[in-house]
Amino acid sequence: MNRTGTYLKLHFARVKATQLEAIRSRFGSLDKAVEASQAEWEKSGILTQRQLERLFDDELSERLQQAEAWAQQENHHIVCIEGEAYPPMLAEISDPPILLYAMGKVELLSDPQIGIVGSRNATKYGISIAKDFAEYFTKVGMTVTSGLASGIDQAAHEGALHSERFPGTTIAVVATGLDRVYPASNRDLAYKISQVGVLVSEYPLGTKPLAHQFPERNRIISGLSLGVLVVEAALKSGSLITARLAMEQGREVFAVPGSINSPHSKGCHQLIRQGAKLAESGQDVLEDLSGLIELSLSDEFTSLSSSFNQEKTAEKLSEEGLLKWIEYEPISLDELSVLSKWPVSEIQSQLLILEVTGRIEAMSAGRWRRLK
Template sequence: MPRDELAAWLRLLLTPGLGRTTARQLLAAFGLPDAIWAQAPDTWGRVVDPALAQAMAQPPQGFDETVLAHERWLAQGGERHALTLADPRYPASLLDTADPPLVLFVHGRLDALSHAQRLAIVGSRNPTPQGAQNAQAFAQSLAAAGLTIVSGLALGIDGAAHEGALRAGGFTLAVVGTGLDRVYPSRHRDLAHRIVAQGALISEYPLGTPPLAHHFPQRNRVIAGLSMGTLVVEAALQSGSLITARLASEQGREVFAIPGSIHAPQSRGCHALIRQGAKLVESAQDVLEELRLADPPPRAAEEASPLPSGGADDELLSALGHDPVGLDDLLARTGLPTSALQARLLELELQGLVARLPGGLLQRVAQG
């Protein structure tokens, strides 16, 4: 992108008080950003508030250094791009939304972004062990069936979804709430590098943008807008994942939810979505069928179904059931001596068949 064009878009993006809605009004009135900045403040004042028009007359503080930083970042190669609303490579599904970003900064493979069959997988930052496994297994199955998995690089369900897609050798897109010159959370640095190689990191925020709290609900609209549907794995009632699901529904996209234990706070958001009309799904095949995707690999999703299926002949696993349970209740169900029960639980935990939850609860973990 030529420097003048990059600078014109960045000025539109960074001018204080000039939000996305007002910027789109200016684009509609005057055309591309270089044409906007060629106008006099009095002319801008016919479209925006006169005080804002006067403020627009001066570039933002440190603007030249900001433009130079973006030029250098783009020049590093390694599949770094700035896609504007005027770029033919800008995702069409995002253009169809009410509030598309002015610019998408992309680090990674544009072919992953151009693939039309994309599904968002979102959920709790503090999932149960089963929830994290469900997210990874669904993502792996759906990526193997040809879907690009979209999520937000957050801890918990987001990270598990990206990992599942990577394990399948499929594409995954991570929409983040910071500039692409930093990784948040920092513990996902290695995951971010792997996503760049097998998908892309995406942000509407310029370089240097820190992880501000209000950016993450905003980036959820991009996750929903990029995707033909959104799958919520686990979510509390007050959850950013429910914002993503609502935005997807408002955009006419499908919403899916995995049911869970009636005792688990992380399941209540999914149950609320199901009551509101979200599609209840028990396997990745359910998602593929609902999306009416042509010729998915036969039984690919069912073979990797993440829902509990193993160890039914083990009496202790049967006694555990699939809901979180306390030790006292388990003692009552099994009739085992405390020492024998605890020893067997430790064996199952070491095998990865049982996980310990906060509050002294135990939960059976399905094996994919």
């Protein structure tokens, strides 16, 4: 059985990442484990009775075939925890999913991300703020991650997609199978994200929206992100669960303040009292995350394609390598691409580092100029 098939069998049994090492130790490998008999599994004592029932369910073979057929379609992906496409930030959390279904640009999962979450019953103010923050983050080269819910989530995705400079850098983490859209009113938005961003889920095809899956989903939003921004949240809301998970995962948490009389702001104010950072602008968030962004991008740069020799790679990693083409007069991305002969994706990443470190600033119409 191939690696994807092996992980799918364990995934359908709802095996946790924390159980994988014990499975390898007992059976020698995951491949050998999924071929073992039910008696051998029962003797190992690794899985719960419910997990064993799922692993040896008569319908398991049909579900495997369905998932593998789905993954054969264009831009459909099954990402295993030990595969190259699995996002490294997510792999660091205490309970990462062993497998992800993704529809769209799967490489975005490993990009530097900011999570934006908030109330489903958002005010016009909150929706406007979420869109403005998301558009700003996308403009400076970050990916916006949210949960495709109504209200703030929807506004965050729409703001990211609206950016004139780098449209489409948004990830929707959903709490259903990827063959469903919840809420149904976001069907068109989900389709657009699947075309220019990426939809992702840990749940098998056909999974309905059940209440307990939404807080489970939230750990993926925070796990993928360098930080999480909360825009409008009541005192008892899923957004506060996401913020708590982010704190437990060592992520930065930001909250947008609002009126002291608004119930939509009380959750944000509570977060600020508990140590979340007050965010009045996207720049506030970017300044706090600049070190993490630079480290993330540097890690990405170290794995550049072997088609470039070490001398050329070192030149590309040098801030001066790009700065030498950026003067005090604004210059566009297209002009930088022609002058440097670097891939656009690498120019965007380097521009983000230079911007957050205060060496250049973004101008209108997708241009930059040197500050110092």
